[in-house]
Amino acid sequence: MTKPKLIKAGGQGMPHPLYASRRRFLAYAGFTVAGTTLLLSSCKDDDDDDDDPLAVNLGSGDVGILNYAYALEQLEAAFYTQVVATPYSGISSMESQIMNDLKNHEVAHRDFLKAALGSNAIQDLQVNFSSIDFNSRSSVLGAAKTFEDLGVAAYNGAGKLLQSADYLLIAGKIVSVEARHAAAIRSILDSSAQSFAGDDVVTASNGLDRAMVPADVLQAAADYLTTELNGSNLPQ
Amino acid sequence: MKILNILNKLNLESTDTKRFNKAASRRDLFKLFGETGKTIAAAAVPVALVSLASKKANAYVALQGPLEDVLNFALTLEYLEAEFYTLGLNASGLIPNGDATQIFQQISKHENAHVTFLQDTISSLGTTPVSKPTFDFTAGGTFDAFGDYATFLALSQAFEDTGVRAYKGGAASLMSNDAVLTAALQIHSVEARHASEVRRLRGLKGWITQDQRGTGMPAQTQAVYDGEQNTTHGGVNATTVTSIGSDGLTEAFDEPLDMQSVLNIANLFIVP
Numbered sequence: 001m002t003k004p005k006l007i008k009a010g011g012q013g014m015p016h017p018l019y020a021s022r023r024r025f026l027a028y029a030g031f032t033v034a035g036t037t038l039l040l041s042s043c044k045d046d047d048d049d050d051d052d053p054l055a056v057n058l059g060s061g062d063v064g065i066l067n068y069a070y071a072l073e074q075l076e077a078a079f080y081t082q083v084v085a086t087p088y089s090g091i092s093s094m095e096s097q098i099m100n101d102l103k104n105h106e107v108a109h110r111d112f113l114k115a116a117l118g119s120n121a122i123q124d125l126q127v128n129f130s131s132i133d134f135n136s137r138s139s140v141l142g143a144a145k146t147f148e149d150l151g152v153a154a155y156n157g158a159g160k161l162l163q164s165a166d167y168l169l170i171a172g173k174i175v176s177v178e179a180r181h182a183a184a185i186r187s188i189l190d191s192s193a194q195s196f197a198g199d200d201v202v203t204a205s206n207g208l209d210r211a212m213v214p215a216d217v218l219q220a221a222a223d224y225l226t227t228e229l230n231g232s233n234l235p236q
Numbered sequence: 237m238k239i240l241n242i243l244n245k246l247n248l249e250s251t252d253t254k255r256f257n258k259a260a261s262r263r264d265l266f267k268l269f270g271e272t273g274k275t276i277a278a279a280a281v282p283v284a285l286v287s288l289a290s291k292k293a294n295a296y297v298a299l300q301g302p303l304e305d306v307l308n309f310a311l312t313l314e315y316l317e318a319e320f321y322t323l324g325l326n327a328s329g330l331i332p333n334g335d336a337t338q339i340f341q342q343i344s345k346h347e348n349a350h351v352t353f354l355q356d357t358i359s360s361l362g363t364t365p366v367s368k369p370t371f372d373f374t375a376g377g378t379f380d381a382f383g384d385y386a387t388f389l390a391l392s393q394a395f396e397d398t399g400v401r402a403y404k405g406g407a408a409s410l411m412s413n414d415a416v417l418t419a420a421l422q423i424h425s426v427e428a429r430h431a432s433e434v435r436r437l438r439g440l441k442g443w444i445t446q447d448q449r450g451t452g453m454p455a456q457t458q459a460v461y462d463g464e465q466n467t468t469h470g471g472v473n474a475t476t477v478t479s480i481g482s483d484g485l486t487e488a489f490d491e492p493l494d495m496q497s498v499l500n501i502a503n504l505f506i507v508p
């Protein structure tokens with residue numbers, strides 16, 4: 001089995017917009033690492049990811065949504081595995097415990113979804129963490145915050161796309177843990193005591209967390225993936 | 237309709253649900269709850285998850301019932317939380333100034349917003365929202381809820397962790413209405429954010445290990461955590477598919493609560 005590729009950043013913290021397309025990001029980041037997949041896909045000149053024959057197709061129906069979740073969990077698991085392997089400088093014992101717990105949870109989610117999907121599971125994804133400085137607390141926790149909030153919004157938006165009540169329940173079992181993570185990361189990263197469920201992510205007027213459609217989530221996740229994902233067959 | 241009527245009605249339906257789980261197929265359940273629009277795409281179901289016919293082996297199954305009744309039940313839990321934090325924030329000298337006050341102000345803001353949102357949603361469906369019950373947060377003199385900060389924190393944790401489990405259990409009953417289901421999920425994750433923060437404020441992890449209620453939690457709150465040690469999801473025994481140990485595995489998956497268990501917890505604080 002191919003291990004997720006973990007690319008350590010040089011440290012200059014290249015800023016990039018969350019929703020920028022991966023190609024645009026790759027173009028101006030101009031890094032040289034990556035592998036065959038990246039080189040091949042970045043050589044292509046069409047901008048429609050959905051038509052990319054090299055992209056991993058998540059599939060359709062409930063299987064597609066479960067693969068979508070599996071892709072996000074692969075991303076998170078690879079991230080925390082790297083964080084635990086190379087802790088940022090000055091990490092406290094409390095933070096170290098949290099990172100280790102989050103690694104365990106995301107690996108458990110990844111392994112579970114892979115097993116549940118069986119032969120329908122997508123391949124192991126190649127990740128691209130070149131925008132993350134794993135030696136920097138703010139870079140790592142900032143990325144963690146992005147991943148956890150994105151995970152919460154992704155599951156919240158995907159619930160209605162599932163046909164099976166059993167899968168909805170499974171998604172529910174996972175999303176609340178992602179939300180617990182998001183709150184903890186925000187609590188240790190941000191100066192505001194209210195950030196754990198801050199007004200930037202929970203709408204003050206109705207108390208609702210974010211929900212995002214797969215297309216938007218995949219676009220955001222693409223910044224951290226070398227493997228291209230094709231979600232065009234997902235339910236909408 | 238008074239909440240106790242709803243509770244009784246749901247209680248009866250809970251019994252019905254158990255009966256249906258024994259006798260009827262999942263397809264019949266969907267039919268019962270008006271889920272005919274949601275076809276069960278059997279062909280698309282991953283092999284490992286095909287066999288889910290019987291939920292009766294798991295006591296902590298989904299909370300089920302007609303959509304409006306589930307929403308009214310959720311509203312009752314939000315009434316409980318909203319009033320709890322309002323009274324807590326108003327209790328002189330209870331919550332320390334600074335971060336703790338800010339945290340509970342934020343939580344209180346959300347719970348009150350959830351009350352309004354659910355009332356509006358229920359009304360928009362053509363049903364009258366239940367009225368707020370009379371709460372007794374001392375649970376008949378057991379808890380010094382607003383005189384002792386540690387007790388207030390413990391009850392807050394119990395309410396938030398219960399809220400997470402209740403919404404998780406109720407989600408399946410909302411599948412006939414995409415907008416309502418999504419909104420309920422958006423509340424569910426906010427309750428989980430609250431739970432994580434309050435747990436960490438109490439010195440615990442933000443997530444639940446096994447079925448442990450955690451240090452300092454009154455024994456009466458154990459019902460909130462019973463069943464959280466489950467490691468089989470959708471028929472897949474997760475312990476056999478990962479190297480992650482049992483503690484981490486149970487932390488990684490939150491469990492739903494069945495109707496009766498949520499009722500038992502809520503009823504401790506509702507004056508009949």
